[in-house]
Amino acid sequence: MTSDSDSSDRLDVGVGPWEGPWPEGDHYDPDLLREGDRRNVVDRYRYWSREAVVADLDERRHDFHVAIENWQHDFNIGTVVRNANAFLAEGVHIVGKRRWNRRGAMVTDRYQHVSHHGTVEDFVAWAKGEGLEVVGIDNLPGSVPIETADIPRRAVLVFGQEGPGLSAEVREVCSMVCSISQFGSTRSINAGVASGIAMHSWIRRHVFNT
Known part of the structure; x- marks a missing residue:
């Protein structure tokens, strides 16, 4: 899994490193859990890997x-x-x-x-x-x-x-x-x-x- 944090993002956007025991699940990105998630994504996708986010969106995309x-x-x-x-x-x-x-x-x-x-x-x-x-x-x-x-x-x-x-x-x-x-x-x-x-x-x- 790879992180896609953008260096141009403002540091006050998103969340910092995960505090406490890490959550379980293949959808989590270890780099984001370790370093924080500053991406412009909704809270649902905090700490998720890019691939996991895309896969979840693919389940819900509209017909157009x-x-x-x-x-x-x-x-x-x-x-x-x-x-x-x-x-x-x-x-x-x-x-x-x-x-x-x-x-x-x-x-x-x-x-x-x-x-x-x-x-x-x-x-x-x-x-x-x-x-x-x-x-x-x-x-x-x-x-x-x-x-x-x-x-x-x-x-x-x-x-x-x-x-x-x-x-x-x-x-x-x-x-x-x-x-x-x-x-x-x-x-x-x-x-x-x-x-x-x-x-x-x-x-x-x-x-x-x-």
Whole structure:
């Protein structure tokens, strides 16, 4: 078992070394018990090894995936991954360039399944094989307000690049495109913020509205 404590974490986050006799269980990480657990994890997972945390999350993941296009090294991808972890998405899919800036993920990519698809065609073939509907999230003409949309349970929510939004190739394969209602002067919100709103919309419909 290996510890994944992050040296950039503040020392006042988390808990110190375990006091008293160590608890029993293969899910505990000896290094964390000995040195303390300063990770940004919920109390349930204090002192657990990374592998044990991922295994437990895998038992409870939701039915949706998220994907984001990455043709220009989008800095929103880290936030999308962090949101996917918060809402327990089945997986995150990077479409386009493989490399992305992990800083915004705040180490949550260690607990989230992240896959890469070099082309839109590869991504669509994967989604079809998994029986997932491709749902675009973008403020486009003809899009359906996400607040009232009937978002499919088995879906992959797709976000475009900052600025241009969803590519034409992705728009063509979406079974539906949902927009996020806005009321101010700005034309759009960034993909990181949009991803959190969209994932929470899925949660409200399929977790709390059952």
